[in-house]
Amino acid sequence: xxIIEGGVTAAQGFEAAGVEAAIKYQNRKDMAMLYSRVPCRAxxxxxxxxxxxxxxxxxxxxxxxxxxxxxxxxxxxxANACTGKQGYDCCRQTAAKAAQVLDIPEDSxxxxxxxxxxxxxxxxxxxxxxxxxxxxxxDTLEAGQAAVEAMMTTDTVPKQAAxxxxxxxxxxTVGGMCKGSGMIHPNMCTMLGFVTTDLAISxxxxxxxxxxxxxxxxxxxxxxxxxxxxDTLIVLANGLAGNPEITxxxxxxxKFREALNYIxxxxxxxxxxxxxxxxALFETRVIHAATKQEARILSKSVVCSSLTKAMIYGHDANVxxxxxxxxxxxxxxxxxxxxxxxxxxxxxxQICQNGMLTDYDEETATKILSAPEVRVIVDMKRGEExxxxxxxxxxxxxxxxxxxxxx
Amino acid sequence: xxIIEGGVTAAQGFEAAGVEAAIKYQNRKDMAMLYSRVPCRAxxxxxxxxxxxxxxxxxxxxxxxxxxxxxxxxxxxxANACTGKQGYDCCRQTAAKAAQVLDIPEDSxxxxxxxxxxxxxxxxxxxxxxxxxxxxxxDTLEAGQAAVEAMMTTDTVPKQAAxxxxxxxxxxTVGGMCKGSGMIHPNMCTMLGFVTTDLAISxxxxxxxxxxxxxxxxxxxxxxxxxxxxDTLIVLANGLAGNPEITxxxxxxxKFREALNYIxxxxxxxxxxxxxxxxALFETRVIHAATKQEARILSKSVVCSSLTKAMIYGHDANVxxxxxxxxxxxxxxxxxxxxxxxxxxxxxxQICQNGMLTDYDEETATKILSAPEVRVIVDMKRGEExxxxxxxxxxxxxxxxxxxxxx
Numbered sequence: 001x002x003i004i005e006g007g008v009t010a011a012q013g014f015e016a017a018g019v020e021a022a023i024k025y026q027n028r029k030d031m032a033m034l035y036s037r038v039p040c041r042a043x044x045x046x047x048x049x050x051x052x053x054x055x056x057x058x059x060x061x062x063x064x065x066x067x068x069x070x071x072x073x074x075x076x077x078x079a080n081a082c083t084g085k086q087g088y089d090c091c092r093q094t095a096a097k098a099a100q101v102l103d104i105p106e107d108s109x110x111x112x113x114x115x116x117x118x119x120x121x122x123x124x125x126x127x128x129x130x131x132x133x134x135x136x137x138x139d140t141l142e143a144g145q146a147a148v149e150a151m152m153t154t155d156t157v158p159k160q161a162a163x164x165x166x167x168x169x170x171x172x173t174v175g176g177m178c179k180g181s182g183m184i185h186p187n188m189c190t191m192l193g194f195v196t197t198d199l200a201i202s203x204x205x206x207x208x209x210x211x212x213x214x215x216x217x218x219x220x221x222x223x224x225x226x227x228x229x230x231d232t233l234i235v236l237a238n239g240l241a242g243n244p245e246i247t248x249x250x251x252x253x254x255k256f257r258e259a260l261n262y263i264x265x266x267x268x269x270x271x272x273x274x275x276x277x278x279x280a281l282f283e284t285r286v287i288h289a290a291t292k293q294e295a296r297i298l299s300k301s302v303v304c305s306s307l308t309k310a311m312i313y314g315h316d317a318n319v320x321x322x323x324x325x326x327x328x329x330x331x332x333x334x335x336x337x338x339x340x341x342x343x344x345x346x347x348x349x350q351i352c353q354n355g356m357l358t359d360y361d362e363e364t365a366t367k368i369l370s371a372p373e374v375r376v377i378v379d380m381k382r383g384e385e386x387x388x389x390x391x392x393x394x395x396x397x398x399x400x401x402x403x404x405x406x407x
Numbered sequence: 408x409x410i411i412e413g414g415v416t417a418a419q420g421f422e423a424a425g426v427e428a429a430i431k432y433q434n435r436k437d438m439a440m441l442y443s444r445v446p447c448r449a450x451x452x453x454x455x456x457x458x459x460x461x462x463x464x465x466x467x468x469x470x471x472x473x474x475x476x477x478x479x480x481x482x483x484x485x486a487n488a489c490t491g492k493q494g495y496d497c498c499r500q501t502a503a504k505a506a507q508v509l510d511i512p513e514d515s516x517x518x519x520x521x522x523x524x525x526x527x528x529x530x531x532x533x534x535x536x537x538x539x540x541x542x543x544x545x546d547t548l549e550a551g552q553a554a555v556e557a558m559m560t561t562d563t564v565p566k567q568a569a570x571x572x573x574x575x576x577x578x579x580t581v582g583g584m585c586k587g588s589g590m591i592h593p594n595m596c597t598m599l600g601f602v603t604t605d606l607a608i609s610x611x612x613x614x615x616x617x618x619x620x621x622x623x624x625x626x627x628x629x630x631x632x633x634x635x636x637x638d639t640l641i642v643l644a645n646g647l648a649g650n651p652e653i654t655x656x657x658x659x660x661x662k663f664r665e666a667l668n669y670i671x672x673x674x675x676x677x678x679x680x681x682x683x684x685x686x687a688l689f690e691t692r693v694i695h696a697a698t699k700q701e702a703r704i705l706s707k708s709v710v711c712s713s714l715t716k717a718m719i720y721g722h723d724a725n726v727x728x729x730x731x732x733x734x735x736x737x738x739x740x741x742x743x744x745x746x747x748x749x750x751x752x753x754x755x756x757q758i759c760q761n762g763m764l765t766d767y768d769e770e771t772a773t774k775i776l777s778a779p780e781v782r783v784i785v786d787m788k789r790g791e792e793x794x795x796x797x798x799x800x801x802x803x804x805x806x807x808x809x810x811x812x813x814x
Contacts, residue, residue: 051734051742051762082730084743084763117727118764229731306713307809314810320524323489324636327458335458336491355458356491357525396803402714403721 001259007160009144010175011198012240013037017137018150021129023122024077024115029150031126032074033133034194035102039068040236042110043207045214047231053081055111056232058091062110063207069236070108072194073098073130074151076179080113080121081229090121097127101134112192112232114153114179144177151179151192154401159270165259167252168243172199174259178233178267181276191218191271193233195263199256200239201246209257210235217264220296220389221272222304235260272303272390273373277397282312283375287386294331295380295387301329302376303391312374313393317342317365319352322376339379344371408666414567416551417582418605419647420444424544425557428536430529431484431522436557438533439481440540441601442509446475447643449517450614452621454638460488462518463639465498469517470614476643477515479601480505480537483560483586487520487528488636497528504534508541519599519639521560521586551584558586558599561808566677572666574659575650579606581666585640585674598625598678600640602670606663607646608653616664617642624671627703627796628679629711642667679710679797680780684804689719690782694793701738702787702794708736709783710798719781720800724749724772726759729783746786751778 009016014036021031044063046056062069073094080087095109102109113121137143148158162175180191201209210233218233239245246252273281284302289295302308305325311318322340326333340352347368351360368374416423421443428438451470453463469476480501487494502516509516520528544550555565569582587598608616617640625640646652653659680688691709696702709715712732718725729747733740747759754775758767775781 049731049734050736050739051730079727082727082742082759082762082764084761117725117731118759229727229734306805310806310809313806316811318524320486320489320636323458324456324524327456327636329457332457335489352489352525354491355489357489394806394809396806398713399717399720399801399803399806402717402801404723 001262002164004162004164006141006162007144007148007175007177008034008194008196009139009141010162011173011196013198013238014196015137015139016143016147017133018146019129019132019136021075021125021132023075023125029146030076031129031133032147032150033137034072034147034196035137036070036236036238038238038240039070039108040238041201041203041206042069042234042236043203043210044232044234045210047228049229051082051229053079053113053230054083054087054091055080055113056230057088059110059112059232059234062107066107068108069110070104071098071102072110072112072234074112074192075121075126075129076151076153077115078113078119078121079115079117079230081117083120086120090123090126093123094126094130097130101131110234114151114192114230117229148177153179154181154276155179155274157274159267159274161263161266163259163262165255167199167255170241170243172241172243173197174263176263176267178271180271181274191228191231193218193267195235195260197235197237198239198241199237199246200241200243201237201256205246205253206235206237209253209260213257213260213264216387217261217268220300220387221268222300222391269390272392275392276401277395278392279395280312280371280393281373282309282391282393283373283388284378285375285386285388286378286380288383289380289385290383292385292387295385297331298326298329298378299387299389301325302378303389306394309391309394312369313395315366315369317351317369319357323352323355326378333380333382337381339381341377342368343375343377344368345373408669409571411569411571413548413569414551414555414582414584415441415601415603416546416548417569418580418603420605420645421603422544422546423550423554424540425553426536426539426543428482428532428539430482430532436553437483438536438540439554439557440544441479441554441603442544443477443643443645445645445647446477446515447645448608448610448613449476449641449643450610450617451639451641452617454635456636458489458636460486460520460637461490461494461498462487462520463637464495466517466519466639466641469514473514475515476517477511478505478509479517479519479641481519481558481599482528482533483558484522485520485526485528486522486524486637488524490527493527497530497533500530501533501537504537508538517641521558521599521637524636555584560586561683562586562681564681566674566681568670568673570666570669572662574606574662577648577650579648579650580604581670583670583674585678587678598635598638600625600674602642602667604642604644605646605648606644606653607648607650608644608663612653612660613642613644616667620664620667620671623794624668624675627707627794628675629707629798676797679799682799683808684802685799686802687719687778687800688780689716689798689800690780690795691785692782692793692795693785693787695790696787696792697790699792699794702792704738705733705736705785706794706796708732709785710796713801716798716801719776720802722773722776724758724776726764730759730762733785740787740789744788746788748784749775750782750784751775752780
């Protein structure tokens with residue numbers, strides 16, 4: 001696996017674009033298009049929120065019932081959620097416009113929105129945006145960059161990744177982009193994510209690969225514990241790599257899973273690290289747990305705690321808060337067996353042994369907790385399973401951003 | 408039911424005290440005692456956190472196995488959690504000292520701690536504090552006030568309440584005090600709560616009344632979603648009112664339940680309103696739900712959301728965030744049936760009808776959301792059950808307090 005530049009336009013046959021459509025934001029790109037020159041197998045995972053945005057309802061239909069997908073239209077600023085029939089009609093009109101200008105079937109067009117919940121999208125601006133997008137789409141790094149920038153809301157950095165692997169003697173590329181910064185607690189995040197590949201793979205296995213992969217990637221991050229109404233992760237595979245189509249869980253499938261996992265993990269970590277107001281990426285890794293699920297629940301509980309998050313912001317190794325968050329996760333364990341370490345890229349230190357504080361050096365702890373990437377490792381000493389979860393610190397800026405989001 | 412002044416010393420035979428013991432804080436009261444002139448029936452509910460502080464383990468023993476309880480020793484500053492055998496031994500030494508100076512059995516002494524997790528208590532300061540407490544305890548309003556002040560950590564106001572009822576021709580008094588401001592998400596709250604009454608009631612019914620009552624009171628509040636290692640709520644009943652002992656669920660029991668519910672609800676609301684950094688009490692009432700449990704889950708999800716909490720701080724009626732928090736609560740419902748109202752003591756306004764924003768006046772909404780007590784009413788329109796949950800806004804000060812708690 002070779003890490004390369006770029007994102008959704010890295011794989012063969014994929015084009016992208018980002019333009020200014022003035023949906024809510026002014027003087028910045030706020031609509032994106034993703035397009036494949038040939039029809040794609042599509043797989044998707046969506047929010048588990050009972051309140052599902054109109055684009056989520058539309059995309060579920062397309063992913064489940066259309067043989068192929070070929071384009072995605074994304075807007076930032078308004079989420080098109082809690083918008084009833086009018087909101088769903090807007091999705092249809094967006095798809096119809098894209099189908100017309102791209103000369104593809106309406107039911108091969110996916111749509112995605114992110115922003116304020118409850119407001120109706122201005123359909124005329126959206127359809128005008130679709131025309132502009134179609135006119136400028138391209139398969140360049142710059143076009144991919146424009147698309148990912150157009151999806152951003154409170155994001156401070158565009159997030160993308162790409163890798164090359166070899167399958168059946170052919171070079172296969174997997175690339176992706178995502179946005180998301182607040183209302184991030186994916187239980188597939190408002191995360192929107194799009195992964196493209198030129199791999200040839202059956203629809204069923206593409207969906208299965210995605211479903212398996214999100215469990216340990218996007219579903220293991222949290223910025224604020226709020227599962228959005230719009231969370232969407234789509235994978236498009238257009239087959240242009242020319243490998244023999246993957247139709248069973250063989251070695252080739254495993255290679256793709258590894259590449260997909262790299263892209264999803266990279267994007268998920270970038271999203272957590274760019275959480276609203278965040279100054280640090282906060283990773284928790286639970287090791288030697290009895291079961292994989294227990295490791296996931298415990299690691300996620302630690303990164304989700306307001307108190308551990310505030311502790312990271314304060315650069316204060318408050319072991320008690322970590323123990324507390326482990327304790328209320330819903331897993332039964334013996335607290336007096338737990339060891340805890342904290343580490344940065346430069347230092348590592350044991351701060352808890354058998355459930356009690358070690359006599360650790362506060363100065364070193366403060367140094368570790370001041371790093372841009374702080375890791376807490378929890379050793380349960382009762383099994384062989386491990387899992388990681390990613391979050392960020394809780395800061396004044398998180399409160400500021402969210403006390404004043406709509407204005 | 409008549410609301411009266413005071414707290415834990417309101418009922419006959421109860422004395423209290425608060426003194427400076429310099430456990431961690433300097434120049435302020437940090438140890439409290441609660442004492443009954445005669446032995447009491449005791450009931451208690453404790454944290455569901457797997458990581459239980461030493462005083463929680465001690466008190467569970469006393470409540471479950473001792474025939475009576477007669478005193479409670481409380482300290483603020485250090486939580487005596489994650490302290491192993493040494494921490495439990497400290498509880499025993501505290502109880503032994505209290506037993507000696509008060510001339511009561513050791514197993515009738517309850518202990519409670521709140522503060523930093525992981526540090527050991529200074530036993531010598533604790534036992535010296537017990538002596539001081541015994542010397543100054545009294546049955547006055549002032550003594551009750553001293554006790555509740557001594558329990559405070561990041562609390563900004565002391566929290567107490569008392570009522571009188573009549574049972575069997577006798578005046579019965581129920582009073583209580585509590586502390587708690589952060590790490591508040593009781594799953595019966597660090598909340599410590601103590602309720603005293605001179606009612607005569609069997610131990611079994613006292614425990615049952617408490618267990619029933621916390622479900623809709625202390626367990627329905629949240630400041631930050633973190634369930635503490637030390638949550639403790641104790642009720643002591645000393646029988647001095649002289650009513651015929653309550654031994655069955657009759658009309659007298661219902662009268663006591665009503666009084667207990669008033670005390671617990673009042674204390675729980677005060678705790679939520681005094682959440683760390685809070686500027687407002689945030690109440691959510693879900694009405695016309697299909698089941699009581701559904702109403703509880705939905706209302707609690709709304710007050711627990713970081714985004715609705717930041718919205719209250721920003722005085723911004725962001726209906727989408729309320730709908731979102733309802734949607735991920737874990738209850739299956741039709742979003743297009745939901746009506747939402749916001750209200751203060753002065754104004755009330757519908758902000759959502761059938762899942763969509765109403766054309767409401769933003770200025771009035773901002774006025775309502777600027778009140779010191781903001782209520783959100785969610786009408787599910789699908790049943791007859793209702794529940795309320797209480798939280799507070801998420802502010803810069805919450806982050807400040809918790810980025811810097813141990814120093």
